[in-house]
Amino acid sequence: MTASQPLRIGILGAANIARAFTAACAPSQEVMVAAVASRGLDKAEAFAREVNIPRALGSYEDLLADPDIDAVYIPLPNSMHAEWAIRAAEAGKHVLCEKPLALNASDARAMFDAARMHQVKLREGYPYLAQAQTAMLRAWLAEGAIGTVRLIRSTFSVLFAGPCCMDTAIM
Secondary structure, three states: OOOOOOEEEEEEOOOHHHHHHHHHHOOOOOEEEEEEEOOOHHHHHHHHHHHOOOEEEOOHHHHHHOOOOOEEEEOOOHHHHHHHHHHHHHOOOEEEEOOOOOOOHHHHHHHHHHHHHOOOOEEEOOHHHHOHHHHHHHHHHHHOOOOOOOOOOOOOOOOOOOOOOOOOOOO
């Protein structure tokens, strides 16, 4: 990756959430989804065609071995996060892992240890860290504009536009 070249991301798996990730990356000049890998080439190819990813690979190992991939996005089942994040770090790939990062503290420590050892970044997919309101809050805190923080209460909500599986209304 150079200053003029976008970060080339590979996706491990064809999970449904990877469709939203790919769509969110599409307008960016700084990142591009360059490949997707699945446990079978047919599934990877179908997913790549559907969401306009240029390359499909038939195994996660092939994606990690690809020198044209700078980072991986891991939307795999939670029980697979630690294994594949560690393997990605060992392959020299930066890692964006879907939440939860790990199933337990021991796995999380192993993941961060591998990232440090191989000098790559490991991040959990919480979008609020990069959102404008979070940057503004951090600036206010740094300036002392809102005084001494003694308590923080936070709510995360999502407005669903389609049918919902819950019996209660979403506000």
